[in-house]
Amino acid sequence: xxxxxxxxxxxxxxxxxxxxxxxxxxxxxxxxxxxxxxxxxxxxxxxxxxxxxxxxxxxxxxxxxxxxxxxxxxxxxxxxxxxxxxxxxxxxxxxxxxxxxxxxxxxxxxxxxxxxxxxxxxxxxxxxxxxxxxxxxxxxxxxxxxxxxxxxxxxxxxxxxxxxxxxxxxxxxxxxxxxxxxxxxxxxxxxxxxxxxxxxxxxxxxxxxxxxxxxxxxxxxxxxxxxxxxxxxxxxxxxxxxxxxxxxxxxxxxxxxxxxxxxxxxxxxxxxxxxxxxxxxxxxxxxxxxxxxxxxxxxxxxxxxxxxxxxxxxxxxxxxxxxxxxxxxxxxxxxxxxxxxxxxxxxxxxxxxxxxxxxxxxxxxxxxxxxxxxxxxxxxxxxxxxxxxxxxxxxxxxxxxxxxxxxxxxxxxxxxxxxxxxxxxxxxxxxxxxxxxxxxxxxxxxxxxxxxxxxxxxxxxxxxxxxxxxxxxxxxxxxxxxxxxxxxxxxxxxxxxxxxxxxxxxxxxxxxxxxxxxxxxxxxxxxxxxxxxxxxxxxxxxxxxxxxxxxxxxxxxxxxxxxxxxxxxxxxxxxxxxxxxxxxxxxxxxxxxxxxxxxxxxxxxxxxxxxxxxxxxxxxxxxxxxxxxxxxxxxxxxxxxxxxxxxxxxxxxxxxxxxxxxxxxxxxxxxxxxxxxxxxxxxxxxxxxxxxxxxxxxxxxxxxxxxxxxxxxxxxxxxxxxxxxxxxxxxxxxxxxxxxxxxxxxxxxxxxxxxxxxxxxxxxxxxxxxxxxxxxxxxxxxxxxxxxxxxxxxxxxxxxxxxxxxxxxxxxxxxxxxx
Ligand code: 26W
Numbered sequence: 001x002x003x004x005x006x007x008x009x010x011x012x013x014x015x016x017x018x019x020x021x022x023x024x025x026x027x028x029x030x031x032x033x034x035x036x037x038x039x040x041x042x043x044x045x046x047x048x049x050x051x052x053x054x055x056x057x058x059x060x061x062x063x064x065x066x067x068x069x070x071x072x073x074x075x076x077x078x079x080x081x082x083x084x085x086x087x088x089x090x091x092x093x094x095x096x097x098x099x100x101x102x103x104x105x106x107x108x109x110x111x112x113x114x115x116x117x118x119x120x121x122x123x124x125x126x127x128x129x130x131x132x133x134x135x136x137x138x139x140x141x142x143x144x145x146x147x148x149x150x151x152x153x154x155x156x157x158x159x160x161x162x163x164x165x166x167x168x169x170x171x172x173x174x175x176x177x178x179x180x181x182x183x184x185x186x187x188x189x190x191x192x193x194x195x196x197x198x199x200x201x202x203x204x205x206x207x208x209x210x211x212x213x214x215x216x217x218x219x220x221x222x223x224x225x226x227x228x229x230x231x232x233x234x235x236x237x238x239x240x241x242x243x244x245x246x247x248x249x250x251x252x253x254x255x256x257x258x259x260x261x262x263x264x265x266x267x268x269x270x271x272x273x274x275x276x277x278x279x280x281x282x283x284x285x286x287x288x289x290x291x292x293x294x295x296x297x298x299x300x301x302x303x304x305x306x307x308x309x310x311x312x313x314x315x316x317x318x319x320x321x322x323x324x325x326x327x328x329x330x331x332x333x334x335x336x337x338x339x340x341x342x343x344x345x346x347x348x349x350x351x352x353x354x355x356x357x358x359x360x361x362x363x364x365x366x367x368x369x370x371x372x373x374x375x376x377x378x379x380x381x382x383x384x385x386x387x388x389x390x391x392x393x394x395x396x397x398x399x400x401x402x403x404x405x406x407x408x409x410x411x412x413x414x415x416x417x418x419x420x421x422x423x424x425x426x427x428x429x430x431x432x433x434x435x436x437x438x439x440x441x442x443x444x445x446x447x448x449x450x451x452x453x454x455x456x457x458x459x460x461x462x463x464x465x466x467x468x469x470x471x472x473x474x475x476x477x478x479x480x481x482x483x484x485x486x487x488x489x490x491x492x493x494x495x496x497x498x499x500x501x502x503x504x505x506x507x508x509x510x511x512x513x514x515x516x517x518x519x520x521x522x523x524x525x526x527x528x529x530x531x532x533x534x535x536x537x538x539x540x541x542x543x544x545x546x547x548x549x550x551x552x553x554x555x556x557x558x559x560x561x562x563x564x565x566x567x568x569x570x571x572x573x574x575x576x577x578x579x580x581x582x583x584x585x586x587x588x589x590x591x592x593x594x595x596x597x598x599x600x601x602x603x604x605x606x607x608x609x610x611x612x613x614x615x616x617x618x619x620x621x622x623x624x625x626x627x628x629x630x631x632x633x634x635x636x637x638x639x640x641x642x643x644x645x646x647x648x649x650x651x652x653x654x655x656x657x658x659x660x661x662x663x664x665x666x667x668x669x670x671x672x673x674x675x676x677x678x679x680x681x682x683x684x685x686x687x688x689x690x691x692x693x694x695x696x697x698x699x700x701x702x703x704x705x706x707x708x709x710x711x712x713x714x715x716x717x718x719x720x721x722x723x724x725x726x727x728x729x730x731x732x733x734x735x736x737x738x739x740x741x742x743x744x745x746x747x748x749x750x751x752x753x754x755x756x757x758x759x760x761x762x763x764x765x766x767x768x769x770x771x772x773x774x775x776x777x778x779x780x781x782x783x784x785x786x787x788x789x790x791x792x793x794x795x796x797x798x799x800x801x802x803x804x805x806x807x808x809x810x811x812x813x814x815x816x817x818x819x
Pocket of ligand 1: 131277281
């Protein structure tokens with residue numbers, strides 16, 4: 001099928017668009033008959049549900065039509081397997097992509113209801129940790145926009161990423177409860193349910209039979225995801241665990257009421273909660289159960305669909321592309337082999353041909369602690385048949401390695417699917433590589449690094465599989481919806497084409513020196529900042545000036561993302577202002593937000609330090625508001641949509657070589673914030689796209705970081721050579737910001753100087769000087785806003801529509817042309 005794409009904004013025919021009055025009637029009908037409320041008694045939550053149900057009718061029309069079209073066209077389908085989908089809210093998105101914003105807003109106004117206030121009623125679907133999960137959500141929306149027939153497969157966690165509450169600087173994790181108020185966007189599919197086995201034994205030699213010791217049911221919940229233009233909608237199918245027997249009646253009748261439910265509680269815990277670890281493998285059995293549970297349900301489902309339509313597994317590679325979002329679904333490779341051999345009677349080689357032709361794998365991190373490995377004994381106990389297949393696969397693989405000229409034991413050990421030195425563990429990254437015809441990194445630098453490091457030997461053995469697919473973001477959520485003001489300014493300047501053809505944003509370049517345009521862009525930014533200032537006052541009670549430079553760092557808290565560098569800058573700047581109170585300092589508001597994995601002690605310390613430093617700086621009369629530090633709790637997709645359009649400066653300061661790509665960096669640049677960052681991940685490509693004069697680059701390069709590591713990690717010299725750094729670290733170390741507990745940060749500062757693993761001390765002075773360059777440009781609004789417009793103009797390429805078109809054309813073999 002040749003999917004030629006030409007989408008006009010809201011290309012649903014105007015005729016199919018309801019008038020405000022018709023929309024009002026639809027909403028009132030839902031309120032009455034679905035929510036069961038009369039307008040007089042309806043709460044904001046009720047109006048949200050009624051509006052969502054009314055809008056959903058339009059989504060369902062597109063959805064069912066898309067389904068019929070893709071079935072009739074026998075088009076190849078993509079199955080995106082991800083343990084995380086960080087969706088956020090859907091009402092604004094559905095309304096925007098269907099072109100219903102005006103009729104819905106009018107219709108609600110007729111009832112005295114404000115649409116924006118209503119949207120606040122929708123809980124975020126926080127079914128992800130950070131970058132990987134949000135990327136999956138942007139990808140599903142882009143695939144719908146491009147008319148690519150796709151299914152997203154994941155888990156319907158009852159509890160998403162924890163709610164972060166900060167108590168006197170200390171992060172507390174509270175259960176997230178998005179389903180407690182009902183989810184209007186999903187359809188429960190009781191009839192789509194698959195048994196998932198665990199444990200037990202395997203019998204047979206030629207034809208193997210697995211006899212699981214326990215089975216749980218995977219039940220489907222479908223959420224339609226409509227794309228820009230409202231022409232196509234794909235299915236996000238999330239699996240929920242259901243016990244085979246809801247209640248052990250006998251046990252119950254014996255009076256052991258809890259015992260009667262024990263099994264159910266245990267089995268259904270597989271889809272209870274999202275693992276909050278971001279970039280560090282938990283290694284817990286329940287996590288492996290989650291990975292196998294959703295991989296098996298997804299593969300059983302797509303095989304059934306294929307067999308129903310095409311009747312043979314031989315044609316699977318022609319009709320099915322399976323994308324593994326990191327190693328989390330990689331057990332799916334072995335599960336497909338099992339299903340093909342044990343349930344469809346396919347021979348090993350043919351099964352392997354089909355599997356590798358269907359599978360492709362994306363790597364999102366180089367961090368050793370994030371590369372999943374599972375203990376062989378656990379795999380053997382939980383998935384005995386799969387372990388058999390892994391052994392066989394490894395034997396064949398190692399045979400191939402031995403046949404290579406110059407092969408040696410070291411190479412065998414390095415490429416084996418089984419790691420021998422920390423107890424025997426299955427390397428899921430190696431398995432994903434072996435079982436995929438295509439492997440990709442998520443930025444040019446990251447792809448070069450995985451080729452050179454973790455996959456060096458495998459790439460030498462099985463060349464030509466690795467390619468780069470630099471990440472992208474959906475502009476519909478991150479510009480059109482999050483920053484309608486700027487979107488209107490751009491549309492008024494270069495026309496609406498960029499709303500569908502993102503490269504058309506380039507047209508803005510020619511207008512970057514237009515003072516009128518600069519002024520309207522800066523006025524819009526100021527309005528966004530005033531809105532955010534209100535949120536800050538409401539949530540943390542801090543008053544900030546919207547005239548100040550908003551310096552923003554929002555992302556998961558992690559040592560390699562170096563929030564500590566930003567906090568050290570705050571301390572050094574604070575000390576500099578105290579030392580020269582008369583100087584005309586550029587007023588700055590530093591805004592930080594992000595969650596730390598519950599077990600990540602150092603990251604929690606960083607959050608606490610940020611709060612302690614903020615307490616002192618924000619209350620110091622000598623600073624007089626020229627510097628404020630704000631930490632906003634419970635960072636999520638919705639808060640990001642409020643913060644990003646209000647940012648002047650985007651902090652992308654990771655240790656070079658450690659941030660695979662970053663996607664926040666793209667969102668900030670698209671909204672006209674200037675980036676201060678290292679040459680890491682996609683920062684490199686953003687620099688090339690916006691021009692080196694319109695971005696603030698500092699710090700060691702990835703090469704220099706690697707070289708520096710060879711010389712040892714002690715940073716005493718760097719600290720001694722930097723009076724600023726010395727003064728700042730000593731103040732923190734001696735408790736200037738924790739008078740109640742002077743030694744609270746002693747070990748943190750000492751270990752940073754003893755082992756500067758993340759090059760904080762090495763990069764500090766360069767960072768401080770670069771921040772001074774930021775201040776200098778800020779004093780020249782004409783040059784600042786020129787740079788800001790050139791950022792927005794330059795990042796059209798970072799659209800997830802472009803990224804998906806590349807995956808489709810270069811990995812999935814589905815022809816897609818961007819208009
Ligand atoms: C096993 C625990 C675990 C959970 C999540 C390990 C690793 C992860 C993810 C791979 C972490 C993640 O989100 N990585 C981020 O992926 C983004 C999308 O490609 C990149 O832009 C970020 O640079 C990368 O850190």
